[in-house]
Amino acid sequence: MNEHDAEKMSALLARSGLERIEEAKDADIVIVNTCCVREKAEQKFYSLMGRLRSLKRRKGVILGVTGCIAQSEKEGIGEKLPYIDFSLGPSSIHRITEAVEHAVRKARFFDFSDNGCTTSLAIEPGNPSRKIKAFVTIMKGCNNFCSYCIVPYVRGREVSRNSRDVVQEIEGLAAQGAKEVTLLGQNVNSYNKGVDDLSFPDLLKAINRIQGIERIRFVTSHPKDLSQGLIDCFGSLDKLCESIHLPFQAGSDKILNLMNRGYSTEGYLNKIRLLRERCPDIAITADCIVGFPGEEDGDFERTMELVREVRFDGMFSFAYSPRKYTAASSLPDAVPREAALERLARLQAVQKSITLEHNRSMEGKVVQVLVEDRSRNSEDEVMGRTRTNKIVNFKGSADMMGSLLEVLITKGYANSLRG
Numbered sequence: 001m002n003e004h005d006a007e008k009m010s011a012l013l014a015r016s017g018l019e020r021i022e023e024a025k026d027a028d029i030v031i032v033n034t035c036c037v038r039e040k041a042e043q044k045f046y047s048l049m050g051r052l053r054s055l056k057r058r059k060g061v062i063l064g065v066t067g068c069i070a071q072s073e074k075e076g077i078g079e080k081l082p083y084i085d086f087s088l089g090p091s092s093i094h095r096i097t098e099a100v101e102h103a104v105r106k107a108r109f110f111d112f113s114d115n116g117c118t119t120s121l122a123i124e125p126g127n128p129s130r131k132i133k134a135f136v137t138i139m140k141g142c143n144n145f146c147s148y149c150i151v152p153y154v155r156g157r158e159v160s161r162n163s164r165d166v167v168q169e170i171e172g173l174a175a176q177g178a179k180e181v182t183l184l185g186q187n188v189n190s191y192n193k194g195v196d197d198l199s200f201p202d203l204l205k206a207i208n209r210i211q212g213i214e215r216i217r218f219v220t221s222h223p224k225d226l227s228q229g230l231i232d233c234f235g236s237l238d239k240l241c242e243s244i245h246l247p248f249q250a251g252s253d254k255i256l257n258l259m260n261r262g263y264s265t266e267g268y269l270n271k272i273r274l275l276r277e278r279c280p281d282i283a284i285t286a287d288c289i290v291g292f293p294g295e296e297d298g299d300f301e302r303t304m305e306l307v308r309e310v311r312f313d314g315m316f317s318f319a320y321s322p323r324k325y326t327a328a329s330s331l332p333d334a335v336p337r338e339a340a341l342e343r344l345a346r347l348q349a350v351q352k353s354i355t356l357e358h359n360r361s362m363e364g365k366v367v368q369v370l371v372e373d374r375s376r377n378s379e380d381e382v383m384g385r386t387r388t389n390k391i392v393n394f395k396g397s398a399d400m401m402g403s404l405l406e407v408l409i410t411k412g413y414a415n416s417l418r419g
């Protein structure tokens, strides 16, 4: 989502004649778009700002900070980082050109308002004509208040975009050559909840009818909001890819309660069963946090059991780090860092072998691949993704870009496939 926000700001600045470049040292304006979901990202941000401060001293660049850290600090960021010229929260990125114009006139500019406005969601990123894959934000914010998560505090409450606008944007992207669309939101499953507009399954059906779009994906889903209507879309909408990211976070009900996740382990496993009944080939990925306050050895073992039972295709896993504002940051019984890291290493080792087994089981199969780019490994190879979102590298040339090809999988590795 942050990457998509960065693309939107880039598109707006390009419209006023600015050019995006790769290296901060060559820039006149440096904008740091931030994330504060994990403590590590926040630490990296402050050390980067230290380096950019000396760049500003040497070259006098305009320096701006956008995104979640800006929102969490609000006006305080101007005092904390007195050398920055502007700062915008995620809901104010549509004001980026105004912020830069102020900075050019040596006037500092700050905006952290979050009044439920969806202007920032509707900005179309640049160069869609060269994009085979497009990202479209359909909602923002979250009402769930999982006890460890800072998102509701920095991205605000849930607000959905009008379905007509979403469909129109995707029709435009398809007309410009997009084949795949990924719908973005903190919790796409509660799109338009309580609003008299299309539900999320109905939005998927409307997008499925758009000519030119061949593949539909979405992130992220909350298990408690995964409805039967949405599960039924898998296997019945031909363009909806057989892949879902469904974070479970922990395998122990005690920890799920402390996390305020709103479902039990059994409830989660039941959704997995329903998904696999409806769509046997669906690839399932997830997020998991280990070392949450109060997590004992037995709780962690239940997480390991769940991972072995579900056999996820892939997983993002992290050691818990407390975030400000959140309820979990004041919970007792913190797990010592070394114990959390040791659990994380065990979990990741098990998941790695499961992912490898999944990938090896693809050997000998012919699968549909959307060619996205040249391969990183070799000049005469291209890379693409299966409908189950697995990366495939195979011999090919630039003219294959954007094609949907049937590819024989010859080898499965830990992170990719060879075709």
Ligand code: SF4
Pocket (backbone or CB within 6 Å): 142, 143, 144, 145, 146, 149, 150, 151, 152, 186, 187, 222
């Ligand atoms: S549902 Fe996701 S975004 Fe919302 S509070 Fe929970 S973890 Fe954060």
